[in-house]
Every structure is written in C-alpha cells, then in structure tokens.
Amino acid sequence: MTTARDLLIVSLDVPSGRPVEQGDLSLALAGAELADLLALEAVALDDDRIVPGLVPATGDRLLDEAGAALVRQAPYESVEDWLWRRGNGLASAYAGAVEAEEHPGTSGLRRLFGRSGHPAPADSPGRRRAADRWASREPVLVGLAAALDIPEGAAEAPGGPADDAVLTVLAAVNGALTELEGVRQRRRIEDAAFDNVWRAP
Structure with missing residues (x-):
C-alpha cells in the first residue's frame, strides 16, 4: 500500500469538516504520490522543481x-x-483500484462517490494498514488529510512533517486546493448572476 491509497481510505473512513470533492482528493493524491517518490529517493526537489532519479519498481501500479x-x-x-x-x-483511478481489491466486480466511483453513506469498511489488509498509519499520526498522511480538513478542524492544527521537501509538497497541495476552491467560488457567483438575469422582470 502507498500513502495515496491510505489517504483515499482515510478520506472515506474519517469524518471531515466538509465534503471531500473528487477534485480536491485528486490533488491530494498526486501530492501523496510525490511524497512516496521522495521517500524512495526516486525524486528530489530543487527549490520547487521535481528532479527525477532512478525510479524503482514499487509493485504498486x-x-x-x-x-x-x-x-x-x-x-x-x-x-x-x-x-x-x-x-x-x-x-477515480484510485477509487477503482481500491474497490477492485476490496469489492471485486463493483464500480469504484459508484460505491465511493456520489452516495449518501459510506460502504461498510472491508476488513482488508490495506484498510487495516491505513487505519494503523492514521492511529499512529504518521506525519505525511496526517498532513495531507489536514489539507482536506480531515478530521474537522485539522487544517488549523499545528504540526506536520519536518522534512523540507515534504513540507514543500504539502504547501503546494494547500495552495492548489485554495486555487481550486477559488475557481468553484467564481463559478457559483457567475451561475447565480446568470440565474438572476433570467429571473429579472
């Protein structure tokens, strides 16, 4: 299992301060992948640039x-x-991969997104590993979850990884999430203005 897979499971199992949108989760998952590549020393950061090295086969597709x-x-x-x-x-890619492992033959998107309640957690090794990492407050996983406001109020909590490269990744994830929310807010304002035009006498 990887940090991205663990983050997906945490996003399903731990209550958040707001609904976790697919776009937000996708950005955080990309950050989780980069954190794992840094831990493998497959990449390094030169300021904010990703300098690739030799990437070993990880066994995770x-x-x-x-x-x-x-x-x-x-x-x-x-x-x-x-x-x-x-x-x-x-x-979507991670939802499909995790669901294929835990619930073969079902649609990951159908089960994980756009539903009123969570599916019953599967007692799988992957889910237990994610729960163990979460319970131990593993800094990278906790930092990425906090960017998604998991658990509620985590975004305001102090602390996080000490590694400068990982901190750069977390800061970029938070910045991208803020930018995405700004885009959504502008669209909501534009949609409301458009609706008002049609309602005007």
Whole structure:
C-alpha cells in the first residue's frame, strides 16, 4: 500500500469538516504520490522543481505510473504543475483500484462517490494498514488529510512533517486546493448572476 491509497481510505473512513470533492482528493493524491517518490529517493526537489532519479519498481501500479510520468528534461516540472497534471482524474483511478481489491466486480466511483453513506469498511489488509498509519499520526498522511480538513478542524492544527521537501509538497497541495476552491467560488457567483438575469422582470 502507498500513502495515496491510505489517504483515499482515510478520506472515506474519517469524518471531515466538509465534503471531500473528487477534485480536491485528486490533488491530494498526486501530492501523496510525490511524497512516496521522495521517500524512495526516486525524486528530489530543487527549490520547487521535481528532479527525477532512478525510479524503482514499487509493485504498486499507480505509483509506478506516477514514476513513469515524471518530466525528465530540464527545467523539469514544478510541484504545482505536477499536482494539476498528475491529479487529473486521479481520485477515480484510485477509487477503482481500491474497490477492485476490496469489492471485486463493483464500480469504484459508484460505491465511493456520489452516495449518501459510506460502504461498510472491508476488513482488508490495506484498510487495516491505513487505519494503523492514521492511529499512529504518521506525519505525511496526517498532513495531507489536514489539507482536506480531515478530521474537522485539522487544517488549523499545528504540526506536520519536518522534512523540507515534504513540507514543500504539502504547501503546494494547500495552495492548489485554495486555487481550486477559488475557481468553484467564481463559478457559483457567475451561475447565480446568470440565474438572476433570467429571473429579472
């Protein structure tokens, strides 16, 4: 299991301060992948640029795909650009992978998103590992979850990983989430203004 898979499970099992949108989760999952690649020393950060190295086979299909997707030409890719590019649709990919393992034959998106309640947690090794990491307050997992306001109020809580590179990733995730929420807010305002035009006498 990887940090991204653990984060997906935590996002389902731990109450959050607000609904976790697929777009938000996708950005955080891309950050989780980058944190794992940093831990494997498959990448390093030069300021905010991702400098790839030798990426070992991890045994996890999605993390291996992340390693293969790294930009390998200077000036390389910024962490922020990685989050937006790699994060595109990433929540769907992880939902499908986790559901295929825990509930073979079901649709990950149908079970994990757009539903009124959570499915009963599967007693799987992956879910137990995620729960153990969460219970031990593993800093990277906790920091990424906090960006999603998991648990409620976590975004205002102090603390986090001590590693500068991981802190850079977490800061980029928080920045991207703020930017995405700004886009949503502008769309809501524009939609409301459009509705008002049609309601006007």
